[in-house]
Amino acid sequence: MKCAVLGSPIAHSLSPAMHRAAYAELGLDWTYDAIELREDDLATFLTSLGDDVRGFSVTAPLKRTVAGLVHDASEIVARLGNANTVVVEDSRLWADNTDVPGAVSALRERGVDRVRSARILGGGATAASMAYAVSMMGAERVELVVRDPSRAAGAVRVAEAAGLAVTVSVLDELRTGQVDLLVSTVPADAVGELRRDLVVSARAVFDVVYDPWPTPLAEAAERAGVPVVSGLDLLAHQAALQVELMTGHQTSPQALRGAALAELSAR
Template sequence: MGSHITHRAAVLGSPIEHSKSPVLHNAGYVALGLDQWAYDRFECTEEMLEGIVSGVDESYRGFSVTMPAKFAALNFADVVTDRARAIGSANTLVRTDEGWRADNTDVDGIKGALGELLDGTSLNGKYAVVIGSGGTARPAIWTLIEAGVAHITVLNRSDRTSELQALFDATPTTLSYAPISAAPTNADVVISTVPSSAIAGHEQSLAIAPVLDVIYDPWPTPLVETTRAAGFPAVGGHVMLAHQSYGQFEQYTGKEAPRDAMRKALEESLSISD
């Protein structure tokens, strides 16, 4: 890119070599002719985040943060958005006049993916199933609560609903737990936030409604294939990944994200046609 680069952003996480964030953001720069922008990747554990972010020069305007550094990003920030604080982790750091601001655009990712999955159908008063209770489950739950779902059943190996309860306080949405082997038989939407191996053999009992599977590699996942075979729509994590990147792009650059160009570059890089 040469020496005319004056603005940078990067993705932080470990392992990082397979991250598709550079594909998304760099495609956005190209589409808008932002040839003074560049987007990199850094191997970054939780312990390394503070040193890396504190050590970069002024050209760095923002960082996308993946696991395992999302909790460190929240703790490091000078300013925290309400949604990042409620969810308890951050996937976005933006340089501002007040210092580094932490946000969580995973919410945008899940909201955008659900919008495509359900073709705009409202989830207000509906029933949802969330598989898993880790880093992506919390923004999924937050997004479902914001959408007005009546009840969320969390499927997990162990009951960790006490850790999630704070998200439900002061909302009308109710929460229950079930083991993966005892999935409910009716739901209006299912969001899986776990690796395909964690639900192997249970796909049939989980394919009871439209599915968002946050996994996208290899694609299609067994859960997505089973869901589509059962006659329900399903979308993968690449849709979520694209939607969470648009808000980051806009927070870093101050320009509207060229969504079509970014999405197309991502799907080409993954050889995904649906």
């Protein structure tokens, strides 16, 4: 069977390394490629699939577009409006989003089992996914920290629909009250000198960046003795869930993380 990751640009993707490692572990003679694909070409591509195609990982900028091109979708996709996984079965396309449960699993692996409050840096699609993820872990309130509040409207809608009390703060005017979890969905250098104040006001830190690692925020957390979850942890856990959806077999996130680290080291 054939699988692939779709997106643009796609050459940097670690998905091929992880999924191929999973197939080797499971003894499956499957292939997994990286396919450069623009939004305008996605619909045509999806209508021309052969019987030997089983599924796709989907990355930027296709996550939102693909959610509108499938036959069926999970509740998470319906809530978020974007998907990172497509499974092909009997010529029908089914979409899911493993970023959300992957984030929950990555947090639990690091000992973060319950989150009542979270501060999320950023207001885009990843921030929305993380807001939904913490709602699944019992969160009651979330603070979105952005430079332009108008760009956080989508994440606010997702968080409120998940039952969270939402506040929006401006990064340059931020006052840091205590939270259970600090999540960064912004570039590594975006936090600047605020990173120490942000870290000491949180019981755990989740930085979705994975390269280069460690980020300044992660380094500050480690110095402060605050548990850190990385973007690579998220990547491995969401990929393991994708493998299970596509193959029907479970695989180890730890093994996939190792394959991703080996690929990064070889670059």
